[in-house]
Amino acid sequence: MIRIGDFSKLSRVSIKALRFYDEMGLLKPVSVDRFTGYRYYEFDQLPRLHRILALKDLGFSLEEIGRLLESALSAEQMRGMLKLRQAEIRQTVQEEAERLERVDLWLRQIEQEDSMSKYDVVIKKVEPIKIASVRGVVPTPPQQGSLWSELEGYLARQRVRPVAPCFSLYHDDEYKEKDWDIEACEPIAGDVKASERVKVYTLPAVETMACTIHHGPFTTLSEAYNAIAKWIEANGYRTCGPGREIYLHVTEQGNGMVNQTDPETVTEIQFPVAKA
Amino acid sequence: MIRIGDFSKLSRVSIKALRFYDEMGLLKPVSVDRFTGYRYYEFDQLPRLHRILALKDLGFSLEEIGRLLESALSAEQMRGMLKLRQAEIRQTVQEEAERLERVDLWLRQIEQEDSMSKYDVVIKKVEPIKIASVRGVVPTPPQQGSLWSELEGYLARQRVRPVAPCFSLYHDDEYKEKDWDIEACEPIAGDVKASERVKVYTLPAVETMACTIHHGPFTTLSEAYNAIAKWIEANGYRTCGPGREIYLHVTEQGNGMVNQTDPETVTEIQFPVAKA
DNA sequence: TATACAACCTCCAGTAACGGGAGAGTCAAG
DNA sequence: CTTGACTCTCCCGTTACTGGAGGTTGTATA
Numbered sequence A, B: 001m002i003r004i005g006d007f008s009k010l011s012r013v014s015i016k017a018l019r020f021y022d023e024m025g026l027l028k029p030v031s032v033d034r035f036t037g038y039r040y041y042e043f044d045q046l047p048r049l050h051r052i053l054a055l056k057d058l059g060f061s062l063e064e065i066g067r068l069l070e071s072a073l074s075a076e077q078m079r080g081m082l083k084l085r086q087a088e089i090r091q092t093v094q095e096e097a098e099r100l101e102r103v104d105l106w107l108r109q110i111e112q113e114d115s116m117s118k119y120d121v122v123i124k125k126v127e128p129i130k131i132a133s134v135r136g137v138v139p140t141p142p143q144q145g146s147l148w149s150e151l152e153g154y155l156a157r158q159r160v161r162p163v164a165p166c167f168s169l170y171h172d173d174e175y176k177e178k179d180w181d182i183e184a185c186e187p188i189a190g191d192v193k194a195s196e197r198v199k200v201y202t203l204p205a206v207e208t209m210a211c212t213i214h215h216g217p218f219t220t221l222s223e224a225y226n227a228i229a230k231w232i233e234a235n236g237y238r239t240c241g242p243g244r245e246i247y248l249h250v251t252e253q254g255n256g257m258v259n260q261t262d263p264e265t266v267t268e269i270q271f272p273v274a275k276a
Numbered sequence C: 001t002a003t004a005c006a007a008c009c010t011c012c013a014g015t016a017a018c019g020g021g022a023g024a025g026t027c028a029a030g
Numbered sequence D: 001c002t003t004g005a006c007t008c009t010c011c012c013g014t015t016a017c018t019g020g021a022g023g024t025t026g027t028a029t030a
Helices: A004-011 A015-024 A043-057 A062-069 A075-113 A145-157 A218-234 B004-011 B015-024 B043-057 B062-069 B075-113 B145-157 B218-234
Strands: A039-041 A122-126 A129-138 A167-170 A180-187 A198-203 A206-215 A237-239 A243-249 A266-275 B039-041 B122-126 B129-138 B167-170 B180-187 B198-203 B206-215 B237-239 B243-249 B266-275
Touching (some): A004 A039, A004 A043, A015 A062, A043 B122, A043 B243, A043 B266, A062 A075, A075 A218, A075 B075, A122 B043, A129 A145, A145 A198, A206 A218, A206 B043, A218 A237, A218 A266, A243 B043, A266 B043, B004 B015, B004 B039, B015 B039, B043 B062, B062 B075, B075 B218, B129 B145, B145 B180, B145 B198, B206 B218
Antiparallel strands (some): A122 A206, A129 A180, A167 A180, A206 A266, A237 A266, A243 A266, B122 B206, B129 B180, B129 B198, B167 B180, B167 B243, B206 B266, B237 B266, B243 B266
C-alpha cells in the first residue's frame, strides 16, 4: 500500500493526474480510506498506469483509453481502434503539412513585396443557394449591365425580393479578351416562375471554396483575381467550376447603373477548388 | 450599417464567433447601440475579418492574431511570427509522424502475436538523482548480491536511509555471457561520506528515457528487455548510456537475500535514448 | 393597433486534461 | 505536543467557441 505521493514519484505522473485518472475510472486506487479519503495504491498497478501513458502517447483521449482498457476488449477491436487512430494521425499530418505550405506562401509574399498582401484567401464551405439568373455572352465584364436589367426587371414584375447579395458566375475556364460567358444571379426564396431567359434553380453546396474580399472600385478587381489565382496554385489546388463575383456592397450612379469607381465598393471573389 | 445576423451570413462566420471576436477586441462593430446593445457592422470590416480567418487558418491563436493585427506591426515583426509558426508546425508534423510510427508498431505487434504485448514503453523525463553506489564486475546479474551487501552495510553504518527505490546500472554496452559491469545504486538525501568502494554523486537528468515495467519474477526479466529493445529500435532511437533496473517492489527470503522467483516483484527497466 | 415571430441581447454551462491554489484535515518524527 | 510534510475536496483558469435559458427589440402581418 503506497500513498499517492510515493506512487506519483515512482511513476513520474503528477498527483493531479492520478486523482484525475481515479475520477475518470481509468486507475482506481486499490483502497480509499473511508474516513480520510486517502488513496492507497499498489505496486502492481504500475503496469496499468504505464499502459495508460503509452496509449496517451499514441494520441488517444482518456475516454478512448477507458474503452481500450476494458478487459473484455478483443485483439480485433484493439486493431480497429488503432487503425482508426492511424488514419486520424495521417489526416493531421497532411493538414499540418498543408498549413505549412500556407505559412510559406505568406513568407514568400512578404519577401517579394516587403509588405503584407491586401488579400487574404480562405477556404470556406458554401451552402446550396436558390437563385434566379440570366446568362449571356457580353464583350467584357463591365458590360454585363444588360443581363442585370433583364433579371431585375423580371423579378420586379414578379414582385420577388432578393434574400442575399447578388453575384455573377463566370463560366469561361480561361481568360478571354472578349465575349465572356456570364450569368447574373439573384438569390431568392420561395417559388418563382422561370421564363425562357430567366432560369430558376439551386446551386449545389461547395465544400471547398477559395474566397477573398476586394475592397475598392471594380476597376482594380483584377488585383484580387491575381492574388486568389496565385494562392490557389501555390497551395496545390485547381479551380473546378465557375468563379463567383459577389457584390456585397455597391453604390449606384444616378442613372441606375452601378458605380464602377466607388472606392467603398466591397466584392467577394470565390472559386470552387479541389486538390490538384 | 448591417446587423450581426446579416454580417454573419455575408462572412459565413457564426454570430457566436463574431460576438467572441468583439469581446476579444479582434473585430469591434463600428457601432453598438447604447440602449439595446445591438452590434452594427460595416461592409468594409469584411477584409479584416477575412484576415482573422486567414491567420486562424495558419494556426495562430486568437491572442496572437490580436497582436498580428495591430497596425503598428512592421513587416519584419510579421516575418518573425511567421518564422516561429513555421518552426512550430514543423515540430508538430514531426511529432505526429513519430506518433504514427508508434501506432504502426502496436499494430505490427498485434499482427505478430495476435494479442497485446505485456510491455508498454513510454518516454519519460528523469530528474537528477543523488546516489551512493558500489560498482564491480560480477559473473552474471543474479550474482550481484555482494555489491548490495557492501553498499547496504556501509549505508547502515553511516545511518543513512534510502529516499527512493534502489536500482542497478548496467554499464556494458553489449550483451555479455559473463563478467557484467554493474553498479548498485541507492538514492540518498543530504551529505554522505564516500569511501574507496562507495561513491557518492548525482546522476544527471535524462531528458528522454525509455521506460517499461516488468511485473513478475526476475527470472522472466529478459522478456522486458527484449520488448524495450525492440521498441527502441523500431522507433528510431538508440541507447546512449547505461540501462537502469529499478527495484520498485521486491521481497526477501529469510536469509536477507532477494527472492528471485516471487511473481509479485515489480521492476522498471530504463534506457536513456536519443534519436539515431 | 395588436400580435406574432424572428432577431438580438447577456449570462451560464460545457468542452480536454489537467495545473494552481485555498482551506482544512492527517500522519510521522522529534 | 508541536511542527511540517502530506493529503483531501472544491473552485478557477486554460481555448475558441457551441448550445441554451430567459429576456428585449424590430418588423411584418392581421
